[in-house]
Amino acid sequence: MHISDGVLSPQVWISGYVITVALTAYVLARKTDTSELPKLSIITAALFVASLIHIPIGPTSVHLVLTGLAGITLGLLAFPAVLVALILQALLFQHGGITTIGINTINLGLPALAVYGLFLLGTRTNIRGKHGIFGGLAGGMAVALGILLLSLSLLVTGEHLKDVIPFVVVAHLPLIAIEAIVVGAFAGFVRRVSPQVLKNGRVSSNRQICRTYLPDPPLGPAGQAGRYPWSDLLGGAHH
Secondary structure (H helix, E strand, O other): OOOOOOOOOHHHHHHHHHHHHHHHHHHHHHOOOHHHHHHHHHHHHHHHHHHHOEEEEOOEEEEOOOHHHHHHHHHHHHHHHHHHHHHHHHHHHOOOOOOOHHHHHHHHHHHHHHHHHHHHHHOOOOOOOHHHHHHHHHHHHHHHHHHHHHHHHHHHHOHHHHHHHHHHHHHHHHHHHHHHHHHHHHHHHHHHHOHHHOOOOOOOOHHHHHHHHOOOOOEOOOOOEOOOOHHHHOOOOOO
16 A cells, blocks of 8 residues: 555645645644653554565555554554654665655555544443454554545546556455454454553553452441542542
8 A cells, every 4th residue: 555656746745745744743742642652663663564564466565554553552643653664664675655655654644543533432332342343443444544545646646547546446455354353353352451552441540440450448447348448548539
């Protein structure tokens, strides 16, 4: 799903750079939590490695993208993560193009942001197994939206690329199912063992930690439960 140099018109790839720089600046201005840097680094590395293994099919090639996984774990930071991965791929392995880094980031990064919103909405429901279900939807939809944006990029450039679009769509259809399975399984598993990895699974307060991980509070002097709640012992008392 990477567009190479020389394919797009200057108007398209320049516009891609402008939008990518503006959106990246906006995200980084809003998200300055340094505690997310380790997770950001790991997911960026996963994006970088996954896209390097690709299978040529006609005028295009197919590879894992994992933008759905990036969306449900990084949220808004998925966009700069995609940008960094694409820059490294283009500079180190000539995968994709230099002039098309901007438009490639849009084609892969915007779907990651879209499915992040879908995942948040879905996991607020009462559906059993919702993290696995909506994680799977996020994985598949990220690929589908990426195919749509890629096709639009080619179509806007000129009619001479219109015949390439069916090959792009058909070649990536199996990838939609594959990524849905991979990301859905990941989301369901991580929710059980390390929920803070997911954007909606973070344990954010002492009271939540007590309810989730600690046993019932000890009895007070008069035998009343809750006289010394764990949240008080951890500094979370409210008077």
